[in-house]
Amino acid sequence: MNYEFFIAKRIIKAKQYKSSVSATIIKIAIAAIAIGIVMMMVAIATGMGLQKTIQEKVAAFNGHIQITNFDNNKSEVSLKPLAIKQDFYPDFTQVSGVTHIQAVATKAGIIRTEKTFEGVLVKGVGTDYNWAVFEEFLTEGRFPNVSEKRENREILMSAFMARRLELKLGDTFKTLFLKENTSEIPNERTFEIVGIYDSGFQKFDANVMLVDIRHIQRMNKWKNGEIGNFEVFIDDFGSIDAQTEAVDKATFSTLKAKSVITKFPFIFEWISLFDVNIFLIIGIIIIVGGINMITALLVLILDRTPMIGILKALGSNDLSIRKIFLYNAAYLIGIGLLWGNIIGIAFIWSQHTFGFLKFPNPEQYHTSIIPIHIELWHILALNIGTLVLCVLMLLIPSYIITKISPVKAIKFQ
Structure with missing residues (x-):
């Protein structure tokens, strides 16, 4: 000392x-x-x-990385179908750090009730969808069952949207989906609310609801193996830029990978x-x-x-x-x-x-x-x-x- x-x-x-x-x-x-x-x-x-x-x-609604058709990567709505059969699906082993990949499709619609109407972005999901990321958001009911052999009418709606439309758990409502040719009669679907979520993120709660992806495939006249885009989840958000670049290189040149940071830069x-x-x-x-x-x-x-x-x-x-x-x-x-x-x-x-x-x-x-x-x-x-x-x-x-x-x-x- x-x-x-x-x-x-x-x-x-x-x-x-x-x-x-x-x-x-x-x-x-x-x-x-x-x-x-x-x-x-x-x-x-x-x-x-x-x-x-x-x-x-943000990742719960979009994944950390999205893989879309190259000419469709700026649209919120799935325009051009993408084949679900890919080398990287259902297991993305080409890039380390990828924890999950899921196929989804989105379509814009208008919910119509007796008192009001509201624009909505309907997100179609399948059996590969990771509901775990939504568990903490679920406030009432349950998640839609998308594993049945036939498509069903079940949907998951936000509490924000339900309040605006004056709907509650168990209610049914009609949704109109415009076709590419706007002069044609819109597609109409009746849905039943089986679950209500509240993420607290009004940007998504205001218009996103989840349904069976087969509804969107049928309305868009897609084949059973066609989807809108892939959502990729990774284990480290800090490396999202490097992971996005690696995912982009592991996919075909006709596909484009972009991160949620690129998609929502202002956030x-x-x-x-x-x-x-x-x-x-x-x-x-x-x-x-x-x-x-x-x-x-x-x-x-x-x-x-x-x-x-x-x-x-x-x-x-x-x-x-x-x-x-x-x-x-x-x-x-x-x-x-x-x-x-x-x-x-x-x-x-x-x-x-x-x-x-x-x-x-x-x-x-x-x-x-x-x-x-x-x-x-x-x-x-x-x-x-x-x-x-x-x-x-x-x-x-x-x-x-x-x-x-x-x-x-x-x-x-």
Whole structure:
């Protein structure tokens, strides 16, 4: 054990240290570090939680990557049929990280009731559809049964759409689908609501309903093995650009793969701004915490001026004495980080478990409960970064020790 660390340890344990004039200022500095780490953890957890929630909801409706005909990749409606028999379907083994692939088709229609009407985007799904991504959205009823030998009338409708149309679970209604030749009589289908979902994402809830894909195949006069497009799910959203490129290369030149980021750029540009806010909050809090620690360090130095004079008289150099106070400051920062982590982790766990904090305007953030997501490495990086940056900020103020004269310091005692 070097003597600088030994002296710093003795100062920390001394009774005078806890009852000195500087004790109150030191407690304030510790509290500032603790509150700061709590605020930074909450900022990261809520920011990343909101990003992850929106990403998952957009992917639930569209998949992470869509494979379409090259000349149909800008349309919301399936125009040109695509053969379901592909080398990459039903198991996309050509690209690592792909967890699921499903065939779907979409068609625009108009729901007509006795009182009103509403435009709708009908999404046809088959037996390969991954209903697991919709389980948390399901509020009433069940999912449509698309595994029967014959197509049925069952549909899954959003709670938002049901309220606008004044429909409820078990109701039936008619939907009109225009043909390519608009002069022809539209196709009419009667559907029954067997399930109601609420994703909180109004962009999709306002018009998307799910039905048996065979309805769309029949209305479009497609063959049984023809679909609108494929939806691909991956295990890591962070690598979506690289995965999209790999998927595109693994498909024929007549097909085009595009990610949900490309399809909905405004949504992902918006949530990318959360990163800027997070870094801005972290930067401000670290500066504030560092300033508090600088104040505490200067008070410690003034409080221990006689000791500094004695150490210099005994032959200690300025660097060694600065180390003593930097060790002391690092200890105070560590105490603040410890309490901050305890409070912050407890708060994050409580919000994740009970969800007691909610958005006052959930339609703006596409979720009612404030979501939480943070990983262990985020917490570790935050603690290490705060400790290192605060200690570095203390290097310049600790230079004041070199200006203290041993003779004057000892007389001051």
